[in-house]
Structure formats: C-alpha cells, structure tokens
Amino acid sequence: MTTNEALINYCLRLGDSSLILGQRMSEWCSNGPILEEDIAMTNIALDLIGQSRTMLTYAGKLEGKGRTEDDFAYKREEREFYNTLLSERPNGHFGDTVARNFLHSAFFYHLFQALKNSKDEMIAAHAAKSIKEVTYHLRHSSEWLVRLGDGTEESHNKVQESLNDMWEFTGDLFEMNEVDELLIKEGIAVDLTEIKKEWDKTVNQVIERATLNRPEECYMQTGRLNAIHSEYLGHLIAEMQFLQRAYPEAQW
C-alpha cells in the first residue's frame, strides 16, 4: 500500500463518518422536541455534511481519476463506505440521538484536536476548521446528556439505556490497521489508543455530571475498517442515492 492509497482511505473514513452522521441528524428536521432543537440539530447536520464534502473532495483529488464529492457520496455501494458503526445507528428517540452524538462528538473532538498537527496540510486544515464545529457538537450533546441524566426519573432511565445500547459500537471508533500504521509513521494520522485515553476522560466526566453510570465493558462490535456495516446503512444509502441512481445522466 502506498501512502497515497492509505491517505485516500483515511479521507473516506473521516468523510463518510461525517456524511452518515449528518444524514442521520438531518432526519430530525421537523421532528425535534422544540423548535430550537430543530434548528440546533439542523446546524449540526449542516456542519457534518460540510465536513464530509471537504474530505470526499480531497479523496477525489488524491485519487486523480476525476471523482467528485458526489461520485463518492452517491455512487459507492454499501461495502465501500468507511464510516464508523456508531454514526449509522438509527436516531431512535431523542435520548438515543443524544447518547450517540455525545460518544461520537467526543471522538471527533479529540481526533481533530490531534489531527490539527498532521503533516498533511489538508488534513491539518480540515481538523483546524472542524474543531470549532465539533466543539459545539460536543457541548450540545453533553449538555443534553446532563439535562436528561439529571432531569426526571424517566429521562434518567431512558438516556442510561441509550448509552448502554450505543456502547458496543464505541470500540470500532478506535480500531486501527495498516492504513493507520503507515500514516502514523508519516506523521499524517494519529495513534487512536492515545485518542481513546482522552475520550475516556471526557466521557467519564460528562457521564458523572449527568449522574449516569458508565456502561459496563462489553463485547465490542467491529467492521468500519473493512467496510462491514449494520443492516441500517444499506437503507440510509438507498434513500440518499435514489435520484442519482435512478437518473444517472441527469445533472442537478
């Protein structure tokens, strides 16, 4: 594997995770618990889709075959997506979304903090730009986790269950393979075992503030690195890609 090939894959990991989580967040439109939350969740969706556009465009540039952001988003199959398993979890109820976003934003937050120093200029710039957005996403989901955790008995129980349900998909965030190995050597990527330590601190702190319990360690699902997903992703993609697939000649 060349550095270029590894870097393309790395861009897809970042871009796909933002895209799929962004698509999930956009499903909240007109479904939020209050109008202000509709606006906030749309904001997050907009940030994430913006992030994915940068990374998918960069992947196309690195590849050099003329593929655009839309070619990557709309013309790949399920088995070619490298997003985190956590990002594709269905929205469920508001507490499920909060728990998923919290765990994912904490991951992105520490990852982007570290990637600001990447030796690849585009990745470093992307991280520096995204960190402002992700800081807000982390704050938004943390505040809600605390409100729900320390709100009513019902909300406490519900969001604890959400956290428990999401937990088995968090191991996948930190898995690494030869792509990471190669890029870490080049100073482009970062060691996710280091990110995991920071992630643990943040997660523990907020969970404590929320008067919740950190879920017990359990078997961790895996798949992101090999583009193996849950059944949910296929449906998300089928819906997202419908027009491009149905009218391949059309420009929009």
Place this chain on the structure above:
Amino acid sequence: MEDSKKLEEFQAKIDAEIKIEPKDWMPEDYKKHLQRQISQHAHSEVIGMQPEGNWISRAPSLRAKVVLLAKIQDEAGHGQYLYSAAETLGKSRDEYIEELQSGKAKYSSIFNYPTLTWADMGAVGWLVDGAAIVNQVSLQRTSYGPYSRAMVRICKEESFHQRQGYEIMATMAKGTPEQKAMAQDALNRFWWPSIMMFGPHDSDSPNTGNAVKWKIKRETNDELRQKFIDKTVQQAEVIGLTIPDPDLKWNEARGHYDFGEMDWDEFWRVVKGNGPCNKQRLNHHKKAHQKGAWVREAAIAYAKKQKAKQLVA
C-alpha cells in the same frame, strides 16, 4: 368615554405611520386580529418545514442537500421570530401551538399539498416563497412594530429562497427530458395553489375592512396576487416552462396579466381540512410534540434543580 379618546389617539398614530408597540394601548380587535395573523404566519413557517423536509434525505447532490437544509433551518428561524412577535401580544408560544394542534388556528393551505418529486423543491422555493415575499414585503409596512420588524428580517432570507428554488427549476428545465417533465409537472401542480395563497377575492374577503383601516394589511389580496403573477409569468418563460392557465395573457390596457378563475371550491375544501395532507401535517406536528414531552419535562426539571442548588450555595 375614555376608550373612544384612546381609540382616536390610536387611529391618529396609525394615520401618521407611527408604529404601535407592545406597551401601547390598542383596541381589543386589533390585538385579536394580530394574534391570529402572526401566529398563523408562524405556524405556516413551521408546518412548511414538513413538505420540504420530505426531500432532505434524497437531495440529489451534497450541495443541494446543504442548500435545502439551510433553507428549512431559516424557516424554523422565521417561526421563532414570529412566535416571539406574537408573544408580545400577551399569549405564550405554548398557547398558540395548542391552538394549532386543536385546529383552532390555521396555517397556509399551500403546505397541505404533497411534494412528490425533487422538482417540487424548486416549485416550492420559486412559487411559494415567491408568493410569500410579495405578501411579506407589503407587511414590512404593517402598523404593529414587532411584526413589521420580523418581516424586514425575514424578507431578506425569503428572496434567497426564491432564487434557489428558481435555480432548481431552471436546472431541471434544461436537463434531461425526464427532468424537464418533472419541472413542468411541479409547476402544474403548484401554480393554482400558489396564487390562491393570497386568499379570496377582495369582494369575498370580509376581514379586510378594519385590517386596512388599521394598516395591518397594506394591500389587498387581489393587488398582491396580481403583483405575484406579473413577476412570475416572465420567469417561467425564461426557463421554457408553461404556466397551466389557458386564459393567461397580457392586457395592454391594464398593464397587467389577465388570468383564469381559481377553483374556490378546492380552496375552501383545503382550508376546511380536506386537502391531501392536512391530517398528515397536523398529526406529524402533534406526534413530534408528544414524543418530545419527556425531553421538555426533563429540561424543566433539570433547570429547577440547578436553580435550587444556586439558592443553597
């Protein structure tokens, strides 16, 4: 005796184009009229998120997705300002939402039509936001201060929406034969409901009397409708689409387009709740609201606990 003097002063202010502010005295009917109109406008912004939200997940490019999301977010923001403006009249947002959900308050009937293809995102932006702008530009001069200021803010964004919608239509109209057919079909379905957004003919519009005298309404339904039609006909021509009205033609003497009669049976049927999506829209709103109840309760409970802690500390 006192009231008639107040009423005289009130009318004098209106006549002198001085805005009425929340703390000023106002006739009960003026207040009621505004509560109804502003909340109806707010509800329209919020319910309008549904037909457009219907296509976010299927937007055909990432750019299109971002543009649509940002547009719907703007509409939610418009709902927010308008609820705030309506709240200055002494009723809470919760009360207004209650009236929406019980069917007592209305919202624009246009949102009771389904969005069936991507071209409908074009048609809604171009025609629905386009019609809304004509109405809202006029309302910038409305006599109630908070409503007028909300309109000034909102109009800037609406003209953006209108251009983006028109861009979708233009792109599709010069695209593949299927795309052009979708664009024409969307225009066919949205044209008549759009021009009916301005409401009944002036001759059949009982509410207009006081609203004009009090300068809540600055131009009549028919005047506004004519403005919209005049500016839209040429826009359709430019992109090669046909407005589905065989009676539409330029009237040199009037300096306006003549147009065919609208289907008022359909208009009243939809207003009264029997449009294709009335039940769907309201049920969607209620369901989201009910599903969020435990979240709102938790937020209130949490805020109370924090307040109690601060008092102890």
